[in-house]
Amino acid sequence: MLAWSYSSGERAGWVQKFSKKGWLCKTWEGEIALVTMPGTAQEKFLFTVWDDEVAKQVNAAMGKRVSLHYDEKVGLPGTCFGETRHWVSGVKTVEDIPLAPGIVVPVPPPAAAPQPQTAPAPK
Numbered sequence: 001m002l003a004w005s006y007s008s009g010e011r012a013g014w015v016q017k018f019s020k021k022g023w024l025c026k027t028w029e030g031e032i033a034l035v036t037m038p039g040t041a042q043e044k045f046l047f048t049v050w051d052d053e054v055a056k057q058v059n060a061a062m063g064k065r066v067s068l069h070y071d072e073k074v075g076l077p078g079t080c081f082g083e084t085r086h087w088v089s090g091v092k093t094v095e096d097i098p099l100a101p102g103i104v105v106p107v108p109p110p111a112a113a114p115q116p117q118t119a120p121a122p123k
């Protein structure tokens with residue numbers, strides 16, 4: 001939509017909230033949890049998505065660790081452009097979690113649903 005940006009970058013975390021909202025101008029608004037190390041307090045990153053295709057990718061990645069590419073737009077008038085100044089333009093699912101240079105923790109696959117068990121026959 002707007003070609004210029006103040007900054008651009010990547011943020012990685014788990015998508016916690018994502019919805020289309022607004023009284024007059026509807027935009028996709030979301031929140032990812034950024035966790036730096038296990039056991040530390042999480043930080044939240046709020047973002048806006050304008051493109052419906054990118055919004056589909058974010059929805060498909062709910063519950064998975066993702067990396068979001070964003071552009072920071074500063075000085076836009078009103079809220080019709082979104083609730084945040086971080087506009088996401090790309091989504092990637094992240095398979096590994098880098099803790100430090102050369103130290104990577106693989107993301108475990110989702111747990112399989114437990115299989116129903118039959119009760120033993122009474123004696």
